[in-house]
Amino acid sequence: MTTVAWDGTTLAADTQASAGGTLLVANKIASVGDSLVGFSGNLADGNAFVEWLRAKYNSPTKQIPYPKMRNLRALVIDKDRSLQLYQDESEHPENHNLRMWVAGTGGDYALAAMKLGKSATEAVQLASELDIDTGVAIQSLTFERLTIEVTKIIPDKYPLYKF
Numbered sequence: 001m002t003t004v005a006w007d008g009t010t011l012a013a014d015t016q017a018s019a020g021g022t023l024l025v026a027n028k029i030a031s032v033g034d035s036l037v038g039f040s041g042n043l044a045d046g047n048a049f050v051e052w053l054r055a056k057y058n059s060p061t062k063q064i065p066y067p068k069m070r071n072l073r074a075l076v077i078d079k080d081r082s083l084q085l086y087q088d089e090s091e092h093p094e095n096h097n098l099r100m101w102v103a104g105t106g107g108d109y110a111l112a113a114m115k116l117g118k119s120a121t122e123a124v125q126l127a128s129e130l131d132i133d134t135g136v137a138i139q140s141l142t143f144e145r146l147t148i149e150v151t152k153i154i155p156d157k158y159p160l161y162k163f
Helices: 043-058 107-115 120-130
Strands: 004-006 010-014 016-019 022-025 029-032 035-041 072-077 083-087 094-096 101-103 137-142 149-153
Touching (some): 004 107, 010 035, 010 120, 029 137, 043 072, 101 107
Antiparallel strands (some): 004 010, 004 101, 016 022, 029 035
């Protein structure tokens, strides 16, 4: 229930999440040390994963147990633009040198948009228009700007909610 996209420069994600039938707003991207992190899947698993990475970064010599995950797809992007893909229960990432990466229910829309020359932020915007499980706002991170920027509020999709 999300869209996360990496275009080689920018990591972007929507902020829509849900618990049961309740709409929530959540961060799905973060900076940890010199790395960018994005995830899709279970929000609690994603947050536990980011906290695990932060603990490893802050105590590199300490053995930090990997949290139990049920539903997670996470990407860690190092400053050299190498990609490490984590999935569910494995603390051992797959290493990739992909120019683009997407995850979540709107991932196919975002990938198509980036293949047609759109940025990650624009790709998440398109996914939010086509995927019912993507929305609310779009956040982005770059290596030049390691603080989250809200780049686009998605209007009119949720007329009953005030954000």
